[in-house]
Amino acid sequence: MDPRLGREYLGSNGINLFHVFDTTSLLDLLRPAIGHVDTDEFPSAVLIANAGAEFWRALEEFGMHGFDPVDYFSSHLATTYAIKYLDSDYELLYPSEYPISLRAIADRSGWCHPTPLGITIHHHFGTWYAFRALFLIKARLPASDCSPTNHPCESCIDKPCISACHANAVGEIGSFNLEACARFRIQESSPCSFRCISRIRCPVGSEYQYVPKQMKYHYKRGRDSMVRFYAEHSDQD
Ligand code: B12
Ligand code: SF4
Ligand code: SF4
Incomplete structure (x- = not known):
C-alpha cells in the first residue's frame, strides 16, 4: 500500500482535489442515500475532484468510453487508486445509482463554499x-483537515457574477434561480448554451478556467438534460 504514489497517479490524471473523511462523520448524509453503512468495514471515505483543464487532457488521452465518458474515466481512476495503490476493497458511491448529494458531502470538507452562482467555489x-x-475503502487513511478555508465571495466587492447574468438568475448567495437559468440556456442561440457568462466573469482561479472543448462538452451535457427535463414537463408550463 502506497497512498503517496496513489495521489501522484490521481494528480497526473488531473485529480487535484482529494479529501479523506472518516466514514462515521458522513453517516447522516450517506444513510438516507445508500442505507446501512458498515463503518468498521469501510472506515474511510474519499472524495476526489478535478480542477482546471488537466483532467480533460488525461480524459482525451484515455479515450471517450461509455455513455458518460467522464464518469467512466472517473470510476476507472477511483478503482485503480483503491486496488492498485491501497490494495483495498472499495465501494463506489459516485458515480453510481445512489442519490448522493455531493455538495452536502463537500460542504463538510472546509474548502467548498457557496456562491451567488449556485455552484461552489x-x-x-x-x-x-x-x-x-x-468511494468507501477498507483501508484506513488519515482524515484530511476540514478547517474552513477563506471564502472568496466575502471579499469580492463588485460581485461581477451577478451583473453578468442575462437571465437574472444570479443574486445573493442561496438565491440562485436554477429554473430561470435553465429556461434561458435552452433557448435557441442562447449565449449560455455552451458556457456560463457569470462563471467566466468570476476573477477567482481564472487561470483554471476550462479549455473551450471541455467547457462546451460539460455545458452541452447540462443543457441537453435541461432540454429533456422541460420537454417532459411541458404540460406544466
Ligand atoms: C441532477 C443534477 C443536475 C440537474 C438538476 C435537476 C433538478 N433540479 O432536479 C441539472 C441538469 C439541471 C443540473 C445542472 C447543472 N449542474 Co448539476 N448536478 C446534478 C447531480 C448529478 C445530482 C443532484 C442530485 O439530484 N442530488 C441528490 C439530492 C438529494 O441532493 P441535492 O444536492 O439536494 O440535489 C439538488 C441540487 O444539487 C440541484 N442542482 C443540481 N445541479 C445544480 C447546479 C446548481 C448551480 C444549483 C443551484 C442546483 C443544482 O438539483 C438537485 C435536485 O433538486 C449532481 C451530482 C450529485 N450527485 O450531487 C450535479 C451537480 C450538483 N451539478 C453540478 C454542476 C456543475 C451543474 C451545472 C453547472 C452543469 C453544466 N455545466 O451545465 C448545471 C448548473 C446550472 C447552470 N448554472 O448552468 C455540480 C456542482 C459542482 C459545484 N462546484 O458545486 C455537481 C455537484 C456535479 C459534479 N460532478 O460536480 N444538475
Ligand atoms: S464573482 Fe466569484 S468571488 Fe465574486 S461573488 Fe461571484 S462567485 Fe464569488
Ligand atoms: S448559464 Fe447564463 S443564465 Fe445561467 S447563471 Fe450562467 S450566465 Fe446566468
Whole structure:
C-alpha cells in the first residue's frame, strides 16, 4: 500500500482535489442515500475532484468510453487508486445509482463554499472544479483537515457574477434561480448554451478556467438534460 504514489497517479490524471473523511462523520448524509453503512468495514471515505483543464487532457488521452465518458474515466481512476495503490476493497458511491448529494458531502470538507452562482467555489481554483468520485475503502487513511478555508465571495466587492447574468438568475448567495437559468440556456442561440457568462466573469482561479472543448462538452451535457427535463414537463408550463 502506497497512498503517496496513489495521489501522484490521481494528480497526473488531473485529480487535484482529494479529501479523506472518516466514514462515521458522513453517516447522516450517506444513510438516507445508500442505507446501512458498515463503518468498521469501510472506515474511510474519499472524495476526489478535478480542477482546471488537466483532467480533460488525461480524459482525451484515455479515450471517450461509455455513455458518460467522464464518469467512466472517473470510476476507472477511483478503482485503480483503491486496488492498485491501497490494495483495498472499495465501494463506489459516485458515480453510481445512489442519490448522493455531493455538495452536502463537500460542504463538510472546509474548502467548498457557496456562491451567488449556485455552484461552489474553492479559494484557489475558483469555480473551475467538479466532483468526480466518492468511494468507501477498507483501508484506513488519515482524515484530511476540514478547517474552513477563506471564502472568496466575502471579499469580492463588485460581485461581477451577478451583473453578468442575462437571465437574472444570479443574486445573493442561496438565491440562485436554477429554473430561470435553465429556461434561458435552452433557448435557441442562447449565449449560455455552451458556457456560463457569470462563471467566466468570476476573477477567482481564472487561470483554471476550462479549455473551450471541455467547457462546451460539460455545458452541452447540462443543457441537453435541461432540454429533456422541460420537454417532459411541458404540460406544466
Ligand atoms: C441532477 C443534477 C443536475 C440537474 C438538476 C435537476 C433538478 N433540479 O432536479 C441539472 C441538469 C439541471 C443540473 C445542472 C447543472 N449542474 Co448539476 N448536478 C446534478 C447531480 C448529478 C445530482 C443532484 C442530485 O439530484 N442530488 C441528490 C439530492 C438529494 O441532493 P441535492 O444536492 O439536494 O440535489 C439538488 C441540487 O444539487 C440541484 N442542482 C443540481 N445541479 C445544480 C447546479 C446548481 C448551480 C444549483 C443551484 C442546483 C443544482 O438539483 C438537485 C435536485 O433538486 C449532481 C451530482 C450529485 N450527485 O450531487 C450535479 C451537480 C450538483 N451539478 C453540478 C454542476 C456543475 C451543474 C451545472 C453547472 C452543469 C453544466 N455545466 O451545465 C448545471 C448548473 C446550472 C447552470 N448554472 O448552468 C455540480 C456542482 C459542482 C459545484 N462546484 O458545486 C455537481 C455537484 C456535479 C459534479 N460532478 O460536480 N444538475
Ligand atoms: S464573482 Fe465574486 S461573488 Fe461571484 S462567485 Fe466569484 S468571488 Fe464569488
Ligand atoms: S448559464 Fe447564463 S443564465 Fe445561467 S447563471 Fe450562467 S450566465 Fe446566468
